[in-house]
Amino acid sequence: MPEKGKTLYASLIGLNQYEGGVKPLYGCINDVLKIDALLRVFCEQKKEPIEYKPLYLLSPDEAGNKELEKYRNSMDLNLTYSAPTFQNVSQLAFAHMEKAIDEKKDLCLLYFSGHGGTTTDVPPGFKTGKIETLVCQDSRSNARDLRDKEISFLLHRVLDKKSMVHCLVIMDCCHSGGMTRGEYEGYRSIDYSDKGAKLKEYLGFKEGFYKVTGGQLVFPIADYVHLAACSADQKAIDSSDGGYFTKALVDMLIKDGRASYRQITKKLNASFTVYNNRQTPIVHSREDWKLDREFLGEGLVSIKRTFELRYNRERGRWQLNAGSIHGLVPSKDGSRTRIRVDGTNIEGELTVVELARSIVSGDDLNQLDIFDDSHSASLIALAIQPITMGISRLNEAMKRELAQAKENHNCLFVKFLADSSKNCSFQIIAKNNGFSLEQHPCISPRGDAIEFLEIIESVARYSYFRSLIGDPSGFNLMDFEFTVEAIEGKLIRNSRSLSRVKGKVSIIHPNATLCLNYINNRQPAFRFSIRLRENSNRIDCFVSALYFSSEFGIYDNFLANVSLSFENPLAHLNYFNTENSLIHAIPLKVNTAFSEKGIECVDECLKIIISDRPLDLSIISQPDLILNNRNVMRSSKGKKRSKIREQAITKDFFETFVVYDFPIRLCRQIAV
Structure with a gap:
């Protein structure tokens, strides 16, 4: 689990507008805002919250400016940004990440949404015939692209002698798999090169980063995880709502925030459909085992499913914008369906459940501003008979581990039974030094109790909604x-x-x-x-x-x-x-x-x-x-x-x- 005092240094770069006649993109500002909102929730939901320190390098168009203003108001943020020029990207973005402290086990993240490019202007000595690039705001006016080899140097400088800092690079641009959006027909790429750069002009050359070995130029690879929208020879898809990759990534993490990097790419590839071979999200790391770590390191929890909570001023009551179609039931027969207002300790009870809305009651709700339409709430108890999981065949240590995990995790659909004489829907057993569900041998054993608990909660939730009927x-x-x-x-x-x-x-x-x-x-x-x-x-x-x-x-x-x-x-x-x-x-x-x-x-x-x-x-x-x-x-x-x-x-x-x-x-x- 991350220690108290951790900080996440995030450099977020999004470009809708470019100089030098480069065709604009339409969804990159939206991408940055989605990632920013995701990171804020992740950091806040920690038992010991992670301090979030973002740096924004943005080039919005008119629509992007409107999205920014809307986001500022909805999140109550004083969001300021600098231009994503070559100088700012290569200096400010990486200098911000460099603030991560090894002893604190800080986190750092680089996110880029914009045009990616390629060039055959490869200095002699590099064994590749093509180099992937990031296209900065002024790359086609008075600067040039940032080369993938230079990104390697900048990341090496950020992470040098910082073995405990977890670094993640996310790129939603064409050819991003080769780095560490075409002209807008839906793609994010530039099909013509910049003015070029000689090796001595490369960032890192003066520092001696590139070494000649066996007649070839080689350089060290930093220890980070790289999530890319596509492979080096593919293009990433853009839309006014944002990149397909970023949207799919955020949606997936909202529902499964404990996924490993390897699992993330598998799920994203599945969601992109098996028939489209034009964009294949990839992940790589210097150390393969790190791909089995969870998103942004160990112990981050999934984002809670939340519902809008509004005060109906005409009827004088609080209403939740969810109902029976979402599996909600009213409190009944001594069992209560309860919600908690996000960001507070205020709770309410569902007394009436309609098709797509529910009436919420409770004296604590009087503390809320009835004119504030930004309230949201999470379900903390559901008046149903939960699915029973037998744990009698586990040893005492594993029972305690599961019980502790359940205490810290909001389980609505699962109940543990330690009494072996009672019938259970499922039986949890020990297998291969981990927790396993006996009736589902295809579910591989999990050594982490929290991860296993989330799996069986998903199984129980699936079973619950499979029983959904109407009138x-x-x-x-x-x-x-x-x-x-x-x-x-x-x-x-x-x-x-x-x-x-x-x-x-x-x-x-x-x-x-x-x-x-x-x-x-x-x-x-x-x-x-x-x-x-x-x-x-x-x-x-x-x-x-x-x-x-x-x-x-x-x-x-x-x-x-x-x-x-x-x-x-x-x-x-x-x-x-x-x-x-x-x-x-x-x-x-x-x-x-x-x-x-x-x-x-x-x-x-x-x-x-x-x-x-x-x-x-x-x-x-x-x-x-x-x-x-x-x-x-x-x-x-x-x-x-x-x-x-x-x-x-x-x-x-x-x-x-x-x-x-x-x-x-x-x-x-x-x-x-």
């Missing part, structure tokens, strides 16, 4: 028609070919299992649509989807609040690939690692949610767990369903919604 009396199943197109045995090279392939179309009914098979070792896919029938009695409604993967992931990005009406009666499952193209076919994949365990089939589930108002389901989503070889599945032989799966989520609500389940079985034959 079927509010809707008539006959008003809707569900169609599936099963795609099997087709050659799918990328998202474009996926869009062209055809499959077998059929009507499917809720609770009917969709079976999809690998044929000729080619992965399957499917298309899914919902139609409001012409003779329907409903005038309109909203349709969304949740997808439950076999790796305990919950995804809400395939269908979100599509309005169905007589004028627009049809909705499709779809997703945006990394080129921002809309793809209607959903690819599925079984990892070959399952064959090693004799498992051929995975069970997944698509939930179609129909409601009379728009719903925000993002709070339900969670990433796949990193398991043995990244995947987990239920055996094709079947197993007992845990009690939590049998327990429907009870609700009290005024609006209505219904959930239709479509189980999916995905099979890949084991090669003999």
Whole structure:
């Protein structure tokens, strides 16, 4: 765990505007603000908070200035910045990181969002024929690019003789994997070089950083971790909302802040879809074992799931912008559902839970400003029967370790039972000097109690939301028609070919299992649509989807609040690939690692949610767990369903919604 008194020195660089005729970018300021907000929450949520000291080098356009002002107001910050010129980037940014103190085990971070470039202007002696560069604000006017070799020198100077300082470099730019955005058609790169630089002009030359050995120029590599948006020969995608890499990284860390660097890249690559090979996030470090450390070092906790808390001045009551669709239930039968206002010790109780909002009561709420609409709250207790985990087969030391972890970790869905005579949904056992879940052997043992606790909480949370049901009396199943197109045995090279392939179309009914098979070792896919029938009695409604993967992931990005009406009666499952193209076919994949365990089939589930108002389901989503070889599945032989799966989520609500389940079985034959 980080020691008291640690400081995080972060140099955050974002460039929307450039000099010298360089085409602008549109999302880099947004990127910096996302990273800044993430780092602030991470530092504040520590038991012993880390002091956060950021340095900003920014070049905003008009839209970027508006985002900055909005961010200043929302965060109540006096955020000032300097220009990201070559001089400031090469001097101020690294000098700020150099303040990290080894004895305190400080942290330092370099984040860059902007254009990346390449040049063949390589001084003799370097064995590479091309050098990757960072394009600074004045790189095409009166300065030049910052070379990757120079970045190596600057990082070496920052970290020299500082073995205890944890340093992370994050780059969201084209060719960033070769360093330690094209012209705006969605890419962040420059396709023409700067004015060049001779070796004697390189930063570090005067200091003797580059040595001649065997006729080649060599230099030492500093001890840091490098997260890059793409490999050295790829381009990173830009949008007005920010880089795809940064958004995916922040979203993932919000849901899984204890992921290791190696796990981060695996999850990001999965989220970028298996068919887009244009941008592959990578990570590397001088010491490979450091890739198994958690983001920004050991012991950082995941960001809490928070809800907006607002005072309804018309009705004179506090309301939480979440409800039964998010799994909330009111206090009942002696059990309480409680929230805590973020940044305070003020608590409240959920007395009424509607579809997408809840009424919060409590005398402590009188301390809050009813005109302040910036309050947020976290759930600290949920009035449900939690999933039971037996710990009777653990030794006393491991029991104490788990109990201590649970005391410091807000577990809503898990309850430990030490009495071996009582039936448990799951049994926790000791395996390979770590904690293991007996019913899920694909989940590799974890030696860290907190990490294991977060895993079983995710498993329990997944099971809880798999049981999500609505009020079927509010809707008539006959008003809707569900169609599936099963795609099997087709050659799918990328998202474009996926869009062209055809499959077998059929009507499917809720609770009917969709079976999809690998044929000729080619992965399957499917298309899914919902139609409001012409003779329907409903005038309109909203349709969304949740997808439950076999790796305990919950995804809400395939269908979100599509309005169905007589004028627009049809909705499709779809997703945006990394080129921002809309793809209607959903690819599925079984990892070959399952064959090693004799498992051929995975069970997944698509939930179609129909409601009379728009719903925000993002709070339900969670990433796949990193398991043995990244995947987990239920055996094709079947197993007992845990009690939590049998327990429907009870609700009290005024609006209505219904959930239709479509189980999916995905099979890949084991090669003999």
